Amino acid sequence: MSDWLSPQEWTAVRLSLVVATTAMLASLLPGLAVAWLLARGRFWGKSLLDALIHLPLIMPPVVTGYLLLIGFGRRGPIGQVLDDWFGIVLSFRWTGAALACAVMGFPLLVRAxxxxxxxxxxxxxxxxxxxxxGPFWVFLxxxxxxxxxxxxxxMILCFAKAMGEFGATITFVSNIPGETQTLPSAIYTLTQVPDGDAGAMRLTLISIAISVAALLASELLARLVGRRLPVA
Amino acid sequence: MSAVVEVSARHRLGAFALDAAFASNGRLTALFGRSGSGKTTLINVISGLIRPQAGRVVVDGRVMVDSAAGIFVPKHRRRIGYVFQEARLFPHLTVRQNLLYGRWFAPRTEDRGSRLDDVLDLLGIGHLLHRAPGTLSGGEKQRVAIGRALLAKPGLLLMDEPLASLDEQRKAEILPHIERLRDGFGIPIVYVSHSIAEVARLATHLVILDQGRVTMSGPTAELMSRPDIPILSSAPEAGAIIEARVLRHEPEHGLTILQTPMGPLQIARRSVPEGAQLRVRILARDVMLSLRPLDEISALNVLPGTVSAIGGRHGDGAALEVRLDCNGAGLLARLTAKSAEQLRLAPGSAVYAVIKSVSIDTP
Structure with a gap:
């Protein structure tokens, strides 16, 4: 397979899988908590929280990316705290790409x-x-x-969204091969250079294959779970 | 001695207001009333599903709710089992997992090995263990729900019309299990029902609710034989309940002779051993009254008694109920107001109750 793909393309595929998986897993617990709050909670500001969660879905991705850059950049109010206290740097790192993907996928996860x-x-x-x-055991x-x-x-929706995320990622963490260049960024780069068509096509096919595999996996899991549940 | 269950609650839900109080020591206390009378609201207060605006709930000496003292024990700490009208089994668990669900949370002090077998045996559900709840019949679901509540080792069991959604055959299938539960398991039961037949068969103590208020509370046999409780006495299936013991059988006539406080009673043969305790229900419409003892009559049971109370006519209908005192036991007779007038019945009148053997019911 590595003969078929250039090392740079292969890196982009691997990075995309890592970024999307990280984004999906990292947003699972907060997603569950927010979803439960929105479904069951009765508190002041509930519709505000709901709107805030859905914002990345309706705003242009570039805007979301730019806000992330302002907030989580090295000089941004949150980014500075993370850097000073925990030594975590997000801007222009793959972790930043995962953050951008998580934010973009979050409304889909919470909604489902x-x-x-x-x-x-x-x-x-x-x-x-x-x-x-007790309440905790009832939930569990x-x-x-x-x-x-x-x-x-x-989770599948969030993963698929993360695999395809482009606008917010490239605005927040740019397009650095090996660090922040995910599949969509790599395809975009390849379309900008001469003789890049074949590579763009290869990555496009891989992208389609991953999406279909994710969809099939979710169907399979749903069926396994559904066997234990009454037919809806 | 304090009662097993002591409840008083005031609660307003929209246009409906509950203001009810009762105390009971019975093995099975029935909350009886029409739909909308507040029965379910009241047991939801006992279970902790509803927090009453004001009230006090004490179960077996343990204060669950005392609004004056600010006490409210949450439902999962009350150890009060609840069998709902719809079984509410967990669809993602097998019957076995449903049954054992409460065990995770029950105290581990008692013996944990034998109870499952006892409960399976009591309810006859051993063969269902590995099934999914979705594949069970209504009656099976309800029996599993009863087992699930029992295995959580409750100090009190609440049952909210557990038979209401079942057909007659399924009801008949479950009733004996509930009787055995009442008599052999030592867990007091509060049972919600709007069926006189169920109450007559199961209840030892009866609480009558009407529009959110308790109108009567007392031993079932006593209330059932009173002519002045319209919801009971004017119902078509009104009748007295008498505790009896099987004296002997008369196989040549197909009869069983019972010993009762009001004298021997001959009924159609029942397959119960001699000496067994038995509850007999004599419907008011099956009792005839006579001023003189009758001998040349087909009815086998002619019992002397005195009239202790006469109820009023139901609206402008022809019938009324008369309560007889037969050697301490209460009997209810339904007759027309005209007959009562012709016989000049009044409290204290000596009469003979005539009851056909074939019409005596052992619920």
Whole structure:
């Protein structure tokens, strides 16, 4: 396979997989928490939180990337704290690419999980309570397993979004081969150079293959989970 | 001695206001009333699913709710089992996992090995362990739900019309299990129902609710034989309950002779051993009254008694109920107001109750 792809193309594929997987896994727990809050919580500012979460979905990705650059850049208010206190630098690093992808995929993840939590019959949670389960155990043994199909769907959506993320990533962390050049950035670069067509086509095919594989994996997982659940 | 269950609650839900209080020591306390009378709201207060605006709930000496003292024990710390009208089994777990769910949270002090077998045996669900809840019939689901609540080792079991969504055959399938649970498991039960037949068969203590208030509370047999509780006495299936013991069988006539406080009672043969305790229900419409003892009559049971109370006519209908005191046991008879007038019945009148053997019900 490495004969077929140039080392630079191969690096872009690997980097994209790492970035997308990191983005998906890192946003899972906060995504669950926010989805649960939006589905079940009753608090002041709920619609504000909802709007904030959905902002990356409706804003131009370049705007999101630029805001990330302002906030998380080395001189940005958050970036400076992270650098001074934890030695974490995000700008122009692959971790920054993962952050940009996570922010862009977050609304899709939260939406899918939130809908599946809202669809759960709360009477089942009441029943678990009368059997002695406290709120945390009810969530872990009833809410979470019943929301699993939605969680899987959200994860796949988030992963797919991260694989394809371009605008916010290139604005925030630029297009550095080996560090921040993900699949879409690499394809874009190849289309800008003479004789890059063949390489762009190879990466395009790989991109399609990864997307289809992710979709099939989610179908398979959903079916495995669905076997335990009543037919909806 | 303090009661097993002691509840008083005031709670307003939109246009509905609950203001109810009762105390019971019964093995099975039935909350009885029409739909919308507040039965379910009241047991939700006991279970902790509803926090009453004001009230006090004490179960077996343990204060669960005391709004004056600011006490509210959350539902998962009450150890009160709840069997819902719809079984509410967890769809993602097998029957076995559903049954054992409460065990994770129950105290580990008691013996954990034998109870599952006892419960499987009691409810006859051993063969269902590996099935998914979605594949069970309504009756099976409800039995699993009862087992699941029992295995959480509750100090009190609440049942909210557990038979309401089932057909007659399924009800008949579950009722004996609930009776055995009542008599053999030592867990007091509070049972919500709007069916007189169920209450008559199961309840030892009866609480009658109407529009969010408790109108009557007392031993089932006593309330069932009163002519002045319209929701019971004017219902078509009104009737007295008598605790009896099997004296002997008369196989040549296909009869069983019962010993009751009001004297021997002959009923159609039942397959129960001699000496067994049995609850007999005599419907008011099956009891005839006579001023003189009758001998040349087909009915086998003619019991002397005195009229202790006469109820009013139901609206402008012809019938009314008369309560008889037969050697301490209460009996209810339904007759027309005209007959009562012709016989000049009044409290204290000596009469004979005539009951056909074939119409005596052992629920």
């Amino acid at each position: 999980i939130r809908l599946s939590i809202e669809a759960i019959d709360r009477k089942l949670e009441d029943a678990a309570g009368t059997l002695g389960a 043994t009833v809410t979470l397993p019943l929301a699993l199909p939605g969680i899987l769907a959200g």
